Amino acid sequence: MWAPFALTNASPGATVLFEDNVVEIEHVLADATDLWVRPVDLPAVNGFELKPEGACFEDICVPVQQNQDSSIFIRRAGQAWFSVTELADRLRQPYVVDYASGTWSFGAIPASRQYFTQQGIAPDFSLQDMQGNAVSLSDFKGKKIMLLTWASWQNVFAELEQQDFIIIAAAQDVEGIKAAAPWYTAANATFVALADPTHRVSALYNLVNVPSAVWIDETGQVRRIDEGAYATVHKMGDFEFGRADYAPMVADWVVRGEDSVHVAQSIEFEAQKESPDAARAVPAFRLGVYFKQQGDEARADTYWQMAQTLNPDSWNYHRQDWSYTPEEAxxxxxxxxxxxxxVRAFDSAGGVGGTWWYNRYPGARVDAPSSPFYAYTFSQELVDSWEWRETQTPQASVLAYLENFAEQFDxxxxxxxxxxxxxxxxxxxxxxxxxxxxxxxxxxxxxxxxxxxxxxVANKPDYPGIDDFAGECYHTGRWPHETVSFAGKRVGVIGTGSSGIQSIPEIAKAAEHVTVFQRTPQYSLPARNRALSEEELARSREDWEDLRKSMFHRGGWPHKTIRRNASDYTPQQRHEIYEQLWDEGGINLAINSFSTVLTDKDLNDEVSEFVRGKIREIVQDPATAEKLMPDYYFGTKRLILDNGYFETYNRDNVSLVDLRQDPIESFTASSVKTTEGEHPIDMLVLATGFDxxxxxxxxxxxxxxxxxxxxxxxxxxxxxxxxxxxxxxxxxxxxxxxxxxxxxxxxxxxxxxxxxxxxxxxxxxxxxxxxxxxxxxxxxxxxxxxxxxxxxxxxxxxxxxxxxxxxxxxxxxxxxxxxxxxxxxxxxxxxxxxxxxxxxxxxxx
Missing domain, CATH: 3.50.50.60 (FAD/NAD(P)-binding domain)
Structure with missing residues (x-):
């Protein structure tokens, strides 16, 4: 026995798993390493009954000499006991036991598959449809059947359903109906849609991957078995799955039957027999599904690992055993x-989105020209289905895209x-x-x-008394999902990085007064955000593969940058280029000016002074403008794009405190004290970045x-x-x-x-x-x-x-x-x- 968990004495009862049944047996023989049950309980366990000729089920009968064969039948204290495990051994039926919980999992009886492995007769099964009704393969005898594992063929079925043809799809997902229903609903499925959480279909037909297809004729004879049975060529990034002629092959068989050239002339049904290890993988996997359903993830994973080890060729088993812990999956x-x-992901957030779930502060946007390229690139279908609206995507749009992505790909x-x-x-x-x-x-x-x-990881500054502040306090990286009202409030904002520069103009539009506590002045470039035209979107979709390749080779950006040599231009000519790029907006000043702007100190000083000159032009009060002058090398901190940041300081309700000259000394319950004064506030916004x-x-x-x-x-x-x-x-x-x-x-x-x-x-x-x-x-x-x-x-x-x-x-x-x-x-x-x-x-x- 393979018992990854500790062996213990048998419990007063046991749980038996067979096919899709979970049977609780109240009485088992104590102190035994095999499963002994009362003969009266045997039919509930596996359908067998004790008869004079032996233990029998349908046309299978195992001779049992009661009172003479102690390996399978004994009496203790007047009670008869029958060994289910000895019966399984005689039937060559595989089983796996978890002794710690008293749970026994039994695989298929080889004799029950002999008509398939010897003659190609499709083995029957019964599974639940999306309404929880039991549906059997034999319900459709007299029709041509394509039995599929986890694929949508709705369009093909709609064309062929009048031909005495039925598609039966069995979703191989351990979550059962819960996981399968959204896919079938999205496909508008009118074919027979079933849930197969224990992979019974894969076990019966020895299928090792999804989607696989089994063609079954009107008499129940298997005519073809295929792996990779997609209705169309399925593209995913650089990979292609399926073949373009497979659906026409199915249609030809449906119409022509035995005369179709696509009916397999001979099928090695003997090859569908499983090795002993592969056969034991079935009850091991079934045991994992059971523990998954019981919420015991660690134990489920142990038996899924066992199934993989026993049958490494089955990708259906591999699908269940890869876990990781990303915040963004x-x-x-x-x-x-x-x-x-x-895949199993753990996320502290309440939904998908990662940084876009948390950073909901007013004005939050992708801080680079983004649409439609701030997105996953591997799926043309995804590209075609999403409508980007602005060149600088707002937080709500990015989050909606990620939520749609998660839903679209389940x-x-x-x-x-x-x-x-x-x-x-x-x-x-x-x-x-x-x-x-x-x-x-x-x-x-x-x-x-x-x-x-x-x-x-949000960085909260350690100013003296900051926790004594009694008003509202929000970090931009942990912004509440409820609406925050600034109306009639005095708001203090600490920090002028990307989140500060994006949020301050929006806060200023609603607040009574905004006091900006600036730690470091920033170079910020005008975003020049605008609406994307339908023509631009259509062009990007049409050229997506070429754009994607370009993104691979151009630092994630699809368009060629201009690489100029500064020494080839006079200072006046360079200034004209800076003006042009400033007017164009975005990060053009950094990437399309001169190739050595981030390596040549003198050239960088020139570009830095150009931006400082722009700040002086925009900000009307000279004293405030001087406080906003950055003094580090342009581009060596995160590039920031703004939508009216410097213009905000021309508002009457905005004031600037330069913490380099007037540092914060402490907080009170209602104010910020700096070296030169006290600033009353009702709300504190911490735009102080991250570790x-x-x-x-x-x-x-x-x-x-x-x-x-x-x-x-x-x-x-x-x-x-x-x-x-x-x-x-x-x-x-x-x-x-x-x-x-x-x-x-x-x-x-x-x-x-x-x-x-x-x-x-x-x-x-x-x-x-x-x-x-x-x-x-x-x-x-x-x-x-x-x-x-x-x-x-x-x-x-x-x-x-x-x-x-x-x-x-x-x-x-x-x-x-x-x-x-x-x-x-x-x-x-x-x-x-x-x-x-x-x-x-x-x-x-």
Whole structure:
């Protein structure tokens, strides 16, 4: 017996799983390692009855000599007991037991499949439809049947349903009707739509992937079995599934029957017999489904792992056993489908969206020209179905897009919302991660993927008495979902980074007065936000594949940038170029002016002074304008786009406090005290940013090899390999981690491409029977040197910014981003192509 959980004495009762039935047996023989039941309970367990000729079910009969064969029939204290497990052994029926809970799971009886494996007669089954009604295959005898595992053929069925033809779809999803119903509803299914949470159809017909199809004729004879039975060619990124001529093949068979050239002339039905191990995988998987339904995730995962080990060729089993813990699950959906891996996500938010779920402050937008390129790129269908409206997408639109994405690709069933992961530990002997949540729940998986967000851990400044403030207080990164009213209120805003610059103009429109407490003046460029035309959207959809390829090679941006040499122009000519790019708006001044603007100090000084001149032109009060003058190198902090930020200081209800000259001394219940005065406020808005890039990972603080925590590992330096892995933390991957391009690349595309690489790494392990992948210390050290060598060629490290951790007191200083986004992803591909240089592997244990 395979008993991953501890063997205990048999309980007074037992739970028996057979086919889709769950039977509670009140009395079993105590102190036994086999399952003994009273003969009267035998029919409820597996349908067999004791008769004079033996234990019989339909035309199957196993001889039993009662009172003479103690291996199967005994009496104790006057009570007769029958061994269900001995009967199973004689029938060659596989079974798996979880002794700790007294749960026995039995697979199919081989004799019940002999008409299929010997003669090709389709085995019958009964499953529930979406209304909970039992539907059997035999209900449709006399019709041609295409039996499908988890696919929609509605359009084809609509054309053929008058031909005495029926499609029966059996959704292979452990969530049953709950998971299947939305898909069938979306397909407007009029064919027979069934839920198959225990994978009975796959077990009966020995199907190992979805979608698969079985053609069954009017007499119940199987005429063809196919894997990859898509109604049309199904595209996903660079991958294609299915074939364009498959639906016409089905139609030809429906019309011509036996005369169709597509009917298989001979089928190796003997090949549909399962090996003993593959047969045992069926009850192991069934046991996992049972524990999943009981809410015991860890035990379910154990038996799904067993099923995979017993039958590694079944991708239907692999689909159930891949868990990860991202805050944003979206981009990984692509690989979930491509690899048929089970995904389990934990998210502290109440819905999908990640940063766009939390950052709902007034004026929140993508802080770069975005639409329609701030999006996932792998699906043309997705591109065609979404209507972007503005060039600089507002928060509500991005969130709506992500919610639609999750619904369109049925992600929500894999995500557990409002759940914090409080602990994550790697078990070296099992090569698995175990996480614990704030609800006390645990889950285990081979791989832990951390998409926890580069800008998530809100930074609250430690000003004296800030907690004494009694008015409303909101952080832009944790903005309430309820409407916040500024009307008639004196609002203080601390911080003038991206969120401050976006929110201050909007707050000022409604508040009685806004006092801006500026910590660092910023270079902000006019967004020039505008509506997208229908022609622009249509053109982008038509050219999407070319634009996508361009995004891959141009740092996440699809359009070619202008690379000028500054020395080829006079100062006057350069100034004219700056004026033109300022009028165009967006980030053009940074990317389309001159190629050395971020490496040449003198050129950068020239561009910086140009922007300062623009601020002086816009802000009417000279004293206020001087307070707004940034003095760091242009472009070396996060580029900010605004919609009237500097113009806001021309309003009578807005005042500016420069904290460099007039620092905050303390807070009272109703005011902010600075060196030069006291500022009464009713509301405080903290636009004070985040513990960027590393904060979320340190908040999770996983424990790797030897129990070493990430806080210990990163105490002095944030070393990673490829920005996606950490030495000493096997099977852990990061998206947008330190050492990756992160915010210096288009974030959705960066997440998508990183997820692709992670998925291929997992595929490499599984294809080569490897249990663990881990970056070497040497590779991590060299990667850190490479990141900083690239940064040192620029002006970035010369500025105190969150790119180097300067906004968090005590945080180790190092440059946290890879500056060459396109080259970064080329490097990921090269590492994989070269056999994953820089990684150590362990064989599966």
């Amino acid at each position: 979206g981009a990984n959906w692509q690989k979930k489908v491509q690899m048929n891996l089970n 992600l929500n069933k894999d995500i557990q919302f409002e759940t914090w992961v409080t602990d994550a530990r790697y078990n070296e002997s099992e090569q698995r991660w175990t996480i614990t949540t704030d609800t006390g729940e645990t889950a285990s998986a081979q791989f832990l993927i951390c998409a926890v967000g580069a800008l998530f 960027a890039v590393t904060g979320s990972m340190l908040n999770l603080n996983p424990k790797g090899r030897g129990g070493v925590s990430l806080k210990e590992k990163w105490a002095e330096r944030f070393e990673t390999y490829l920005g996606a892995t950490i030495a000493g933390f096997p099977n852990l991957f990061m998206i947008h981690g330190p050492g990756s391009p992160g915010v210096l690349y288009t974030m959705p595309l960066g997440g998508e491409r990183t997820a692709d690489w992670i998925a291929e790494s997992i595929r490499h392990l599984r294809d080569n029977d490897l249990g663990a992948i881990e970056a070497t210390e040497e590779a991590a050290v060299n990667w850190d040197k490479e990141i900083n060598a690239a940064a040192d060629q620029t002006l970035y490290p010369k500025t105190d910014s969150w790119y180097v951790g300067a906004n968090i007191p005590g945080k180790p200083r190092q440059f946290l981003a890879h500056l060459r986004g396109s080259q970064y992803f080329e490097r990921l591909a090269e590492v994989a192509q070269d056999g994953y240089v820089g990684f150590d592997f362990e064989a599966s244990k």
